[in-house]
Amino acid sequence: MSTELIPILALAVMFLAATVLPVNMGALGFVAAFFVGTLSLHMSSDDIIAGFPSSLFLTLVGITYLFAIAQNNGTVDLMVRGAVRLVRGRVALIPWVMFGITAVLTAIGALGPAAVAIVAPIALGFAARYKINALLMGMMVVHGAQAGGFSPISIYGVTVNDIASKAGLTNSPLTLFLGSLLFNAAIGVLLFVFLGGRDLIGRSVHDDGPEETAETGGVSGGGVPATGGNSGSGGATATKVRPTPTATDSPARTRVTFDQVLTLVGLAALAVFSLILDLDVGFISMTVAVVLALASPKAQKGAIAQISWSTVLLIGGVLTFVGVLQEAGTVEYVGNAVASLGMPLLVALLLCYIGAIVSAFASSTAILGATIPLAVPFLLAGEVGAVGVIVALAISSTIVDVSPFSTNGALVLANAQNVDRDRFYKQILKYSALVVAIGPLVAWAILVVPGWL
16 A cells, blocks of 8 residues: 555544544544554654644643633623623624624634634633524634635735735635635525524523523533434423523622733733734733733632643644644645546546545645645636636635634634533534535535536
8 A cells, every 4th residue: 555545544544433432533643643654654753743733732722721711700701791782682693793703803814713712712602601502603603714714915815816826827816705705604604594593583681591491401502402302403402491590690790800801901912912913822822821820810720620631632633643644745645646637627626625625634724725736737728717716725625624623623622611522522523524525516516617617
């Protein structure tokens, strides 16, 4: 078997083992990286470890640590109440508010993971508080980041437009931006319809407050039913009872404390330094968390234990293995094989799928930089429309950032509240597989095929 194909086989075995057995896939990833890297590629341990996503590790730990402190001192509840007031208590509008906020942040130049890191904990806190499907809320945040991610001043937009310009390809920055915006907005509509959004219409937290259920196991955080039933119902299968006022709804709890003010200042600093000054989200979030811990030691009690360590292991192990896969030349091998087929329409479709599959585990920016150049030879031949292919490749390579192995998906998984973490991971994984399977095909059919006809 060729060196390039061995990592693919190992990846398939990892998925199978993690699905059948209760073993963290990250642990399997470290083992696979060690054996494949050492025995097949003759890599040193240092070279294998070099693939460990240290930046993502710091981001996950820093963000979850910071928001654990914010949860403990009541700041998250304070922000949730602010979101409620923003939409005048209409629960159904909250997922769209989160979608819009994240889209605006990325459209004005914020990195997608930075925007998701700030918005996701707030959004998922709201989902847990008001029994909204956690998968709906988390995916709306991620797709919001992708919706604004290809504006002419965004990182993705600048990257794609620069690659197309240097290759001498016809390109339209506005089409790229609007294509991604509308595509992700359409996905948002489908998510809202099928993951319980319709059940939220007409609900007002001011009128009824958060819903309670007579069955303690009837709702699993974020409105995902803990037992069988319609997963899109937002927990509607449980018997609803009239809620009673809770502590978080009482006037006494609406008083803003010094710790909460300090936390809000810290979160504002996180936004300014990471989004405007483009400093590392992980370092900034960790710095803010440590400052809060020093200022109020009681508020950070137990916060370290609330860090999503199982998620950190999962992401760290899988992405370390992906580094070995890239070192083996697997991505380049598959890409070159596809590009040599000589059938422009089929090549475009296969490149969309390559971008989607690989980007689900690796950097979307890096994948965009690899797949678009692979498409240049047949795009210059003029047999298919260059603009349509570029937009389709861009969309296919980024909508899969919902994957729990990408930074955005990992942030959603790590910040979900009151959920069965393993079950929620599998839900995100299934949704990611659906996006990878269908997304590139739809993008190709809408954007590439008309240009060929």
